Amino acid sequence: MATLEIRDLHVSVDTENDTKEILKGVNLTVRSGETHAIMGPNGSGKSTLAYSIAGHPKYAVTSGTVTLDGEDVLAMSVDERARAGLFLAMQYPVEVPGVTVTNFLRTAKTAVSGEAPKLRTWTKDVKAAMAELRMDNDFAERGVNEGFSGGEKKRHEILQLELLEPKIAILDETDSGLDVDALRIVSEGVNRAQGKDNTGVLLITHYTRILRYIKPDFVHVFVDGKVAEEGGPELAERLEEEGYDRFLAARV
Amino acid sequence: MLNSLLTSSPKTHIDPAAQLAAVPEKSRAERTASFDVADFPMPHGREEDWRFTPVDRLTGLLADEPTDEGAMTVEVSDSSVIAPPLAAGEGVRGTALIPGDRASALAHAHSRKALHLLLAADTEYAEPVRVQVRGAQGKRSNGHVVIEAGANAHALVILEHTGSGEHTANVEVVVGDGAHLTVVSVQQWADDAIHLAQHEALVGRDATYRHIAVTLGGAIVRINANVKYAGPGADATLLGVYFADAHQHLEHRTYIDHNAPRCKSLVTYKGALQGDGAHSVWVGDVLIGAEAEGTDTYELNRNLVLTDGARADSVPNLEIETGDIAGAGHASSTGRFDDEQLFYLQARGIPEHEARRLVVRGFFADVINKIGVPDVVDPLMAAIDEELAVGDTA
Numbered sequence: 072m073a074t075l076e077i078r079d080l081h082v083s084v085d086t087e088n089d090t091k092e093i094l095k096g097v098n099l100t101v102r103s104g105e106t107h108a109i110m111g112p113n114g115s116g117k118s119t120l121a122y123s124i125a126g127h128p129k130y131a132v133t134s135g136t137v138t139l140d141g142e143d144v145l146a147m148s149v150d151e152r153a154r155a156g157l158f159l160a161m162q163y164p165v166e167v168p169g170v171t172v173t174n175f176l177r178t179a180k181t182a183v184s185g186e187a188p189k190l191r192t193w194t195k196d197v198k199a200a201m202a203e204l205r206m207d208n209d210f211a212e213r214g215v216n217e218g219f220s221g222g223e224k225k226r227h228e229i230l231q232l233e234l235l236e237p238k239i240a241i242l243d244e245t246d247s248g249l250d251v252d253a254l255r256i257v258s259e260g261v262n263r264a265q266g267k268d269n270t271g272v273l274l275i276t277h278y279t280r281i282l283r284y285i286k287p288d289f290v291h292v293f294v295d296g297k298v299a300e301e302g303g304p305e306l307a308e309r310l311e312e313e314g315y316d317r318f319l320a321a322r323v
Numbered sequence: 324m325l326n327s328l329l330t331s332s333p334k335t336h337i338d339p340a341a342q343l344a345a346v347p348e349k350s351r352a353e354r355t356a357s358f359d360v361a362d363f364p365m366p367h368g369r370e371e372d373w374r375f376t377p378v379d380r381l382t383g384l385l386a387d388e389p390t391d392e393g394a395m396t397v398e399v400s401d402s403s404v405i406a407p408p409l410a411a412g413e414g415v416r417g418t419a420l421i422p423g424d425r426a427s428a429l430a431h432a433h434s435r436k437a438l439h440l441l442l443a444a445d446t447e448y449a450e451p452v453r454v455q456v457r458g459a460q461g462k463r464s465n466g467h468v469v470i471e472a473g474a475n476a477h478a479l480v481i482l483e484h485t486g487s488g489e490h491t492a493n494v495e496v497v498v499g500d501g502a503h504l505t506v507v508s509v510q511q512w513a514d515d516a517i518h519l520a521q522h523e524a525l526v527g528r529d530a531t532y533r534h535i536a537v538t539l540g541g542a543i544v545r546i547n548a549n550v551k552y553a554g555p556g557a558d559a560t561l562l563g564v565y566f567a568d569a570h571q572h573l574e575h576r577t578y579i580d581h582n583a584p585r586c587k588s589l590v591t592y593k594g595a596l597q598g599d600g601a602h603s604v605w606v607g608d609v610l611i612g613a614e615a616e617g618t619d620t621y622e623l624n625r626n627l628v629l630t631d632g633a634r635a636d637s638v639p640n641l642e643i644e645t646g647d648i649a650g651a652g653h654a655s656s657t658g659r660f661d662d663e664q665l666f667y668l669q670a671r672g673i674p675e676h677e678a679r680r681l682v683v684r685g686f687f688a689d690v691i692n693k694i695g696v697p698d699v700v701d702p703l704m705a706a707i708d709e710e711l712a713v714g715d716t717a
Contacts, residue, residue, distance in 0.1 A: 125670050128662070153672035161670075165663045169685030175668075178681065182672035214685065215667075231671065 073140055073156060073238035073271060075101040075124075080135035082116075082123045093119045095296035096135070099273075101239055104265065106272040108282060108307060111293030112315040117275045118162060120293075121243040125159040126152050139239065154183050156238030160228040160245050167215040172227070173197070175215045176234060183235050200233045204260055221248040229260035232270075239271040240264070246281035258284030279311040294318045350642060351578065351608045356421040358411070360387055360432050363425035372424060375604040375636050376545060377572055384463060384489040384517055385425050389433050394462035394488055397438065400453035408436035409469055416469050419525035420495035423547060426519035430491035434467035437495075440480065444473025444499060451479040451698050458488035458516060467493040470506060474499035474527070479696065481507040485540075489517040496524035498532045500554065505533040507699050511706070512541035514571075521547045526586075528554025535694055536592075538565040538573050539706050545574040545604075552583035561590045562693055563605075564703060566710045567633065569598025577622070578608040581615035585649075590622035593690045595683055595707075597714045599632035606638045607653065611645060619649040626657040627686045629679075629714065680711050 082094035093116045101107050111117050123130045124137055126149040137144040139155055147155060167175070176197060181187045188196075201210060204226045216224055225245055232240055242261065246254055258281060264270050274285060282304070290306040291298045292315075299318050300306065354372070355362055365385055366373040378385075399405055409416040416437055422428035442448060458464065470480055476499060498504045512518060518541055526532045538544050550559040559579065567573045579588040594603045605624040626635035639653035660682070668678035687707065691700055 127666055148675070149666060149669035150672050150674050150678075153670055159670055161667070165661070165667045167664050167667065167682060167685055169688030170681050175671075175681070178673055178677070179668075179671035182674065182677070214688075235671065 073103045075157070075239045075271060075273075076136070076138045077124070078136045080120075080123065080137060081133045082119055083131050083133050084119070084129055085131075092133070093130075093296055094123065097297055099291065099298065101271040101273050103238065103271050104269045105289065106265070106274060106285060106287045107289045107291060108287035109273065109275045109291050109293050110277070110279070110307065110310055112319060113277065115293045116296040117293050118243050121159055121241045121273075121275055124152075124157065124241060125149065150182065153237075154185075158232055158235060158237035158240040160225075160232055160240065160242045162244040162247060164216045164224045164228055166217045168217050170215050171212050172215055173211045176231065179231065179235060183237075197234065200230055203263065204230055205256055206230065222250070222253040225249060225253065225257055226260075229257050229264075233260055233264045236264070236268045237270060239273065241273045241275065243275050244277065245274075246276055246278060254281060255284055261285055279307050282307050292318060351610050351640065352580070354423060356423050357428065358417070358422060358431055360425065360428045363422075363428050366425065372576070375606075376574060377543060380543060381517065381519070384491060384519065385429070387429065387432075388463060390464045390466075391462040394459050394464035395466065395490065396457045398455040399440065400455075401448075401450065404440045404442055404452055406439040406441035406471075409439045410436055414439070414469070415471050415497045416467075416495065419497050419551075420493055420521065420523035422493070423521060423549070426491040426545075427493055427521035427547070430465045430467055430493040430521070433465035434493070437467040437469050439469045440471065442470070442472040442476040442478040442480075442502075442504070445475045446473070446477070448476070448478040451481050454480065454482045456482060456484045458484070458486035458490055458512070460487035460513070460515070463489045465491045467495065469495045469497070470504070471497045472499050472502040472504040475501040477503045479505045479507070479698075481509065481698065483509045483511070484518060485511050485513075487513040487516045490519070492518065492520040494520065494522040496522065496532070496534075498524060498526045498530045498557075500527035501529050502527060503531045505535065505696070507535040507537065507696070508546065509699070510536070510538040510541055510544050510546070512544065514540070514542060516541045517543045519543075519545050521549070523549045524559070525551055525553050526557040526559055529556040531558045533560045533562070535696075535699065536561075536563040536565070536575055537699065537703055538563070538575070539710065541571065541573070543572045543574075545576070547576045547578065549578040549580070550588065551580040552586045555584045555586065557583070558587045559589075560693070561588070561592075562690055563592035563594075564687060564690055564694075565592070565594040565603055566707060567594065567596045567601040567603045568710065568713065569632075570600040572602045572604075574604035576604075576606040576608070579610070579620060579622075581609065581611040581618045581620065584615055585617040586615065587618075588620045588622075591690050591693060592624045593626070593687055594635065595627045595629055595686065595710075596633035596635055597629040597710070601633035602636075603634075604636045605655075606640070607655075608640045608642075609651070609653070610642045611648060611651060613644045616645055616647040617649050618645070618651065620651050622653045624655045625686070627660060627683065628657060629660045629683070676711075680708060683707065683711060
């Protein structure tokens with residue numbers, strides 16, 4: 072049983088002229104097996120939350136805490152966070168030319184589990200996971216994200232989620248740019264990972280359509296750098312009908 | 324705001340001089356070539372072919388001086404390929420290589436007899452011929468080696484440079500019709516060594532020539548790798564890998580003189596740089612003559628700058644004098660190490676030093692695959708890992 076706890080998190084970024092506060096006191100708790108949807112309009116700070124938890128150097132945490140099972144996540148380096156059991160499926164995964172997917176996956180698996188995976192079972196696991204995500208075999212010998220389409224990049228992110236078996240997974244707009252079939256395939260991957268590893272999922276999205284495939288236990292509406300409203304799945308349904316106008320209007 | 328973070332636009336920098344040099348004042352073919360040292364005055368550093376080189380540190384080596392006693396040892400792994408040495412103008416010596424700068428003219432002038440490696444016609448050499456060249460500290464040498472591959476010979480020759488000292492060197496390569504010859508030159512000198520070399524090949528009809536430069540060690544290393552053709556249908560590939568550390572100057576100049584019809588050339592050089600004062604230079608000249616119809620050529624140079632304080636100069640030049648070519652292109656770029664790649668790999672649990680290693684290995688992967696010779700690739704990858712380990716602790 073793992074718990075990711077975010078308390079009164081304030082995060083800033085340096086812009087050209089000054090420092091801008093983006094997260095203004097976020098409180099959130101994600102436990103193993105739970106699915107939390109974070110929804111909100113563009114620019115509300117959803118992705119900043121994701122990257123701050125993962126430790127991207129662009130974001131400066133000015134106050135607040137993030138802990139995983141009581142351990143101070145903010146004191147850890149990016150790779151230590153991943154080895155502690157956090158995973159971020161990125162919205163725009165970067166290309167790493169010349170590093171094959173096979174080599175990358177094995178290196179990452181070795182790093183997070185502390186030992187090299189057994190070759191025979193590992194190869195089988197990778198093949199099976201790729202088949203479930205409808206990824207061709209030749210994928211494995213391509214460079215990481217090199218020349219991948221948008222949909223291929225997202226499948227590759229979920230492939231990693233399934234193989235690296237994190238305690239808590241943050242999915243940053245994994246649904247963006249996917250057609251209906253790809254969205255279903257990717258969502259099934261997330262559900263498989265959660266079913267197998269009891270992963271806690273923090274699902275960041277702008278739209279409600281992914282919630283048809285991944286059922287949230289909790290929905291948090293993110294506006295202007297903090298949670299404006301929280302509820303169960305019914306809140307997502309209401310957002311689908313009303314959009315975010317209600318929250319944006321309140322700010323004026 | 325997130326977009327700015329995530330659009331990874333590697334900063335590409337091409338030396339501004341490259342733009343100017345793309346239209347040279349005169350043809351590359353008009354540059355001085357002579358066996359006479361007097362035709363090459365001491366360079367002052369503003370000459371086109373010396374403008375990137377720290378010539379103030381070369382006054383000793385570019386002085387008209389003979390080879391010091393015990394300046395160098397040369398060992399050849401297969402004595403059956405050693406033919407009687409060649410005086411100037413004797414045998415094939417001088418048919419492929421005419422010195423193109425002062426260093427090469429010195430190497431020629433002070434090599435009364437040149438080591439002659441003769442790979443017999445119609446013979447396939449299963450084992451690489453290794454030539455171990457070891458320089459002695461504080462001494463200078465001038466050397467000239469002739470590598471001659473007879474018609475339809477298949478061979479791999481590996482020149483390995485280690486040790487110290489200051490050296491001018493010519494490697495003259497004559498590739499017979501239909502032969503397949505690969506010449507690898509590995510520069511793994513000590514930190515204080517200086518090495519100025521001209522490697523010049525004359526590639527026969529329907530022959531295949533590969534020249535591979537691997538430059539890792541030395542204070543100043545400058546290798547001019549040139550190709551011209553003795554007949555149509557030949558294929559030349561020039562590959563290079565270099566890794567410049569703090570205060571190292573590693574310079575590679577390639578010149579393909581397409582002087583025969585239907586020949587191919589491919590130039591691929593890749594380099595990484597780390598540390599203060601690390602400097603790499605790549606100048607790739609291709610001249611497609613009026614007679615070279617059906618030429619197919621492509622040259623590429625990429626540099627990966629790992630730290631601040633390093634500088635990569637990259638200048639491709641392409642001259643075309645015929646309208647009938649199959650293909651001609653060039654690409655050159657210099658990029659900073661991309662921190663977003665590092666973040667991505669670290670976010671998967673991979674520690675920073677290992678993530679760097681992966682990215683750098685990935686950067687070199689395509690040229691390494693092109694080299695394809697395990698005898699060269701395996702020690703090279705190990706050496707690159709070592710260079711990176713040095714960078715980690717620095």
